[in-house]
Amino acid sequence: MTADDRSILWNQFILARALTRAVRTAVDAAGEEPADFCYADTHAGPGRISGPLPCLSSIVSEARSFAAASFFQAISVPLPGHAHPGSWVLAARVAAAVGGDAIALEIDANDIDAAVIAEAGGNREGHWVRFWSHDWFLFLRSRLRNAKPPNFVFIDPPPDDSRGPAYGIDAAILLDTLAVPYLLTYPADSPQDSIDQIGRTGLELRVGEHAFGAVLGGGAEAAMLDLLPDLRRLAHLLGGRFAPRLPREADYSI
Numbered sequence: 594m595t596a597d598d599r600s601i602l603w604n605q606f607i608l609a610r611a612l613t614r615a616v617r618t619a620v621d622a623a624g625e626e627p628a629d630f631c632y633a634d635t636h637a638g639p640g641r642i643s644g645p646l647p648c649l650s651s652i653v654s655e656a657r658s659f660a661a662a663s664f665f666q667a668i669s670v671p672l673p674g675h676a677h678p679g680s681w682v683l684a685a686r687v688a689a690a691v692g693g694d695a696i697a698l699e700i701d702a703n704d705i706d707a708a709v710i711a712e713a714g715g716n717r718e719g720h721w722v723r724f725w726s727h728d729w730f731l732f733l734r735s736r737l738r739n740a741k742p743p744n745f746v747f748i749d750p751p752p753d754d755s756r757g758p759a760y761g762i763d764a765a766i767l768l769d770t771l772a773v774p775y776l777l778t779y780p781a782d783s784p785q786d787s788i789d790q791i792g793r794t795g796l797e798l799r800v801g802e803h804a805f806g807a808v809l810g811g812g813a814e815a816a817m818l819d820l821l822p823d824l825r826r827l828a829h830l831l832g833g834r835f836a837p838r839l840p841r842e843a844d845y846s847i
Contacts, residue, residue, distance in 0.1 A: 598646045599831050600778075600805040603798045605680060606827055607807050607820065608747055608776050609664035609687045614816040615745045615774045616691040623695070630696045632688060633736055633743035634681040635729035636751065637702035639709050640716035641682065645675040652830045659823045663687050680747055681713075685720045701725065701743060703732040730760050737771065745813065746775040758787045765791045765810055774813035781806040781838075789840045796824060800833030 612632065619628040649668075656665040667686040668678060678686065681702045688698050703725035704710050710726045725732050729750065736743060746768060750761050761777055768775045769791075779787060781797045781804030788795050793814060797806040809817060821837075828835035 598648070599798065599800060599803070599833070601642060601677070602646065602649065602652065602831065603805050603827065604749065604776070604778050604807055605683055606661075606664045606823070607796060607809070608680060608684060609667055610661045610820045610823070611774065611776055611809055611813040611816045612684055612687050612745055613661070613663040613691050614819075615813060616688050616696060618812075619744055620692055620695045627694070628692065628696045629699070629741065629744075630688060630692060631699040631701060631741065631743045631745075632681070632684045633701040633703070633733070633746045634684065634749075635703050635733055635747065636749045637681045637704045637710075637713060637724075638679045639704075639712040640679040640702070641672055641676040642679055643674070644672075644677040646677050648831070649677070652827070655826070655830060658826060660819065661823050663691065666690055679716075680749065681722075682716060682718060684745075684747065685718060685722075689720065699723070701736055703727060703729060705729065730764065733764055733767075737767070737773070742771065742773060744774065746773060746811075748775060748777045750778065752780060758783045762787055762790050765793070765808060768811040769793075772811055774811045775809070776813060777808045777810070779806045779808065780804075785838075785841070788838050792840050794840070795838035796820075797836045797838055798824075798828050798831060798833050799836050800831060803833075804836075806838065 619630050667683045700722040707726045710724045765777050793808045793810045795806045824835045
């Protein structure tokens with residue numbers, strides 16, 4: 594299994610668990626009315642990842658040992674050529690399964706590569722999807738100005754982003770201020786200052802010289818306590834260890 598394969602599974606597992614809680618919260622708040630729920634993905638990709646992902650079968654075989662089932666349910670529907678669902682397809686499956694008829698689901702999928710977005714159009718699975726092709730930070734700013742802001746944002750900055758972690762930090766602080774639930778990925782070898790400025794606990798997978806981190810905030814951090822035991826199991830199955838990273842100002846972190 595490559596480093597990229599591990600990071601995909603790590604991030605998607607966290608995404609599925611946090612999104613499950615966000616959808617249930619929205620449904621509860623809506624009462625008897627259907628809840629409008631919009632998921633926004635800043636680096637959506639085509640919606641399918643060429644597969645199969647090595648070692649995924651061993652993780653699936655241990656599904657019953659995990660408290661959270663949403664990730665496993667979302668990947669249970671096979672794709673042609675043993676492909677694995679991309680983040681926005683997986684998110685749509687999770688939200689639809691959790692919310693059912695109680696939500697009106699919308700997906701905002703952004704990728705700066707117009708060819709990728711053109712391919713993504715053929716991978717919709719019956720949900721309302723808006724496709725964008727902009728710089729991810731400009732997309733996020735534009736989407737937040739909308740009269741109906743997203744209910745959950747997944748931010749997965751590319752490792753070759755010349756701006757480094759700064760824009761990810763800015764996005765996290767902005768979404769925390771607006772109380773918009775989010776998941777932000779970051780390179781785990783980034784400075785401690787990144788975590789300190791965001792003020793959230795980093796959920797890191799460490800495998801030898803490789804490390805991958807994710808931050809939940811804007812309300813999504815409420816899923817963490819239930820998620821932690823599962824992350825320890827997942828890290829072991831991925832051949833690594835779970836290493837949470839705390840901000841130095843731990844009194845305001847979760």
